[in-house]
Amino acid sequence: MQVIGLQAGASAPSAVIVDASLATINTETAAHTTAAPEASNATTPHALIQIVSPESVAAGARDVSTLVRTPGIVKLKFIEPGNNPRDYFDPKEMQELTDSVRVNGIAQAILIRPIGDGKYKIIAGERRYRAATAAHGDEYDMPVMIVDCTEEEADVLANIENTIRADMSPTEEGKSAAKILGQVKGDRDEAARLLSWSRSKLDSRVALMNCSEQVQKALNERVIKLGHAELFASLAKENQDKLLPAVIERGVTVNDLKSLIEKAASKLSAAIFDKTDCAGCQHNSSVQGTMFEACITDGSCTNSVCYKGKTEAALEAMKEGLKEEYPVIRIVRAGDNFAQVRIRAEGPGSVGEAQAEACRGCDNFGAAISAIPEHLGKAFKDQCFDPVCNQKKVAENIRAQTEAKAALAKATSGTADSKDSSKGAAQDKAKAKPAEVQTTVSEGDKVKEYRLGIWRGAMKKEVAKDYQLSVQYLIALAVTGNIRHVNQSGMTAVFERLTGEKKGSDLIAVANQVQQMGPDNLDTATKMLAVTAMNDLPETELTRLAKHVKLDLTKHWKMDAEFLNLFTKSQIELVAKQVGLDKALGDGFKKLFTEKKEPLIAKLLGVKDFDYAATIPPVLMYK
Incomplete structure (x- = not known):
């Protein structure tokens, strides 16, 4: 499938496409429930050779400190790398570690989790895994600690384990933290709690996700300092990549870089607010050019506090303007990765028409407004803020389509020699109907x-x-x-x-x-x-x-303005369809929703000869 959405601060554009397959989704689901295999026997070879004091642990627990770690020995060929938050492995350090492992073996167990079919995935310890593989090959008996946990819990454990070892780069920490932030739907306090970080550390790390790929790579490889990266994060990625080579080549200090960026920041051409008051402002560099010989003359604002304040006000105004239309509107900032995806009714990454309609009434349906430099002020509409649920719905749609194609192929092959009318009837019979979807609005x-x-x-x-x-x-x-x-x-x-x-x-x-x-x-x-x-x-x-x-x-009830005013425009559209107003209005129904909420409601309630008491919307019914 394809998941399309707004990904803040990633190296790819903010509207990105992440490819995944139904098989991947099924594998991940299976990993949550697969138990550790028993000791190997003659007929069924397994990865696990020895287990000491085995204990069970409930998958899906949110507090990773309670997860049981079971010691054991597993051959390297049954272990595969996991989602390592670390991107960079220093070649010199790796060679030293490999030489040590060749002589002394592995002294400290790595952390792994079962993924089914006698296989395991690394949570923490990939450096030791690589060194052992290079030194002894894939038949080496690797000391392990086995944790039966979900992929989300493994991400948290991996981040904690690597951070404790104090050799992850800040951007590696930021990338891992941003993923966990997405899993908790953008709740930064909860993400900080899971990672045992302060809120300030979390904010500073995820802000680094606005660094370009080249800047992140330079920091990972210790070519630049953290201070450089934090300053780069304030710029658009294309400007970061233009400036980075000069900073490295000339050895520009953090303070000097700060001075350079101050000169390049707050371009009025990129402002999303009304610039009428800026025309004669003393902080407008174009105005300064009429008074001073040495000055910036490219139309910049030198008052960053004012510029940022007006930008924030403009973003809030955009958010307010969308409140009639969507139940959820979020301003997306650097580091708020993986928090939302675009809902599609058809095509790649779609949930199907019926489910897309149902999604419009969900508490997690809304719009995202970008506060990221490349897309500042852009609104991404029809977003799902629960990507895990969205992936499940996409998988269900893919499965339904696959089953329908298989049934149609079977029907077609079975009627190859029949008359066209019989063949067509068989094909119609084989077409699978989409699964029934309960469409109702959220109950605030x-x-x-x-x-x-x-x-x-x-x-x-x-x-x-x-x-x-x-x-x-x-x-x-x-x-x-x-x-x-x-x-x-x-x-x-x-x-x-x-x-x-x-x-x-x-x-x-x-x-x-x-x-x-x-x-x-x-x-x-x-x-x-x-x-x-x-x-x-x-x-x-x-x-x-x-x-x-x-x-x-x-x-005792009929639809009125008091009732409809309880909902956003997207929810009103769903309610109107439930009572039959779409059929009563015909082609004009969709056009009505370009109106503001108040005139929209007035026109919906003014349909001649329509019985507004005949159908009770599901949201008013008790189950």
């Missing part, structure tokens, strides 16, 4: 509150119109201990309206007032006892009563 707090209010109101009306039902429910409420939910203030208001006077000061006084009430008023008061209980009855009990009475919500 406001939606839940609205839904509960609608159901309470409907139940009160049902009980109020049926004296016999109200008496039955009063008895049921009393027997189950729910009579306490009869609302005293509400009942007092009803009582005073029926009697035409204030309630008495004590029980006897009120009892005397009740005795003076006529039969009709007594019936009304009895019904209202049950009605007021509907106001405070727990939601679960309320819905059970509604199902018991077979409540028909179409008699």
Whole structure:
């Protein structure tokens, strides 16, 4: 499949394509549940030769410090490299390590995890693995510590293990941290906790992901210092690559580089905010050129605080402008890698038309606004902020398409000698229908509150119109201990309206007032006892009563502006389709969604002869 999305700070462009196959997804899924193989025997060779004190561990645990490490011996030929956060292995150091291993062997076990079929993948210790392979070949018995964990947990362990050894470069740390950040959906505090880092260290490391590939390589190989890389991270990647060779060749210090970048920063031509006020500003280098002989004359802003402040304000304004359309809008900054992918209905990396429609109502559906220099201010719409879920949906779509093609091929081959009409009928029969997808909008707090209010109101009306039902429910409420939910203030208001006077000061006084009430008023008061209980009855009990009475919500509700205003435009589109407005409007339906939210709602509610109470949207129904 292809996953297309906004990848902040990576060496490739921000809108990148990451190729993966269904087989890869299946392998990763299997790795989560594959147990360590038993000791080898004559008929079935396995990688594991010896296991000491084996213990089991639950895969998927979030706290990697609790994962059990089981010591053992595994031949090198059954071990393969993992997702090593380290990109650079110093040749001289590797040769020294290989020479040592050739004489002394491996003294410290490497960390591995089972991936099925008697194979293992390295979590930490690839340098020792390479040295042992070079020194002794793939039949060498390698000391190992086996951890049964998920790939995500392995990423965290690999980062922690390599960081503790204090020989990972900052960009290697940043790349690994950015991947973990994506796995926790951009929650930087959670990523820092998993890595046992301070928040400031995490922020500084992932910011290095805005360095170009060449700058990262130079830092990994210790050709430049961390200070150089941190300064380079403030520039667009193309400018980094232009400046890097000169910095290396001339031995430019960090302070000198800072001075150079200050001169090149804050180009007004790249600004995304209104530059009207900049025309006569004293911090505009073009204005300075009219006053000073030695100055920058390329239209730059020398007031970085002002420039950054206006840029941030412009990004926030863009975010605000998308709130009517999407439930989630995020400003993506350097290091926020792997956090979102583009949802596609068809083509490579697609989830299918039905699923793409369902995704529009999800809490993780939205838009990303780039705060990265190359794409500053660009909005990436129709994004999924749960890439793990997206990959699963893409895999399901690929599987469905594969099965449909196989069925069609079988049907075609089976009717090769038949008439065209029979062949066509067989082909139509073989076409697999897409899997049913439940399409509903997300249920935020406001939606839940609205839904509960609608159901309470409907139940009160049902009980109020049926004296016999109200008496039955009063008895049921009393027997189950729910009579306490009869609302005293509400009942007092009803009582005073029926009697035409204030309630008495004590029980006897009120009892005397009740005795003076006529039969009709007594019936009304009895019904209202049950009605007021509907106001405070727990939601679960309320819905059970509604199902018991077979409540028909179409008699108590119809779509209106209050309801539609609970949703974004993407969610409104889904709701409108659920009630049939797309069919009622025909070709004009899609065009309506170019409107702002308020006029859109007005036009959706103004369709002539449309019954807005005929269909209840799924989001208003209790399961």
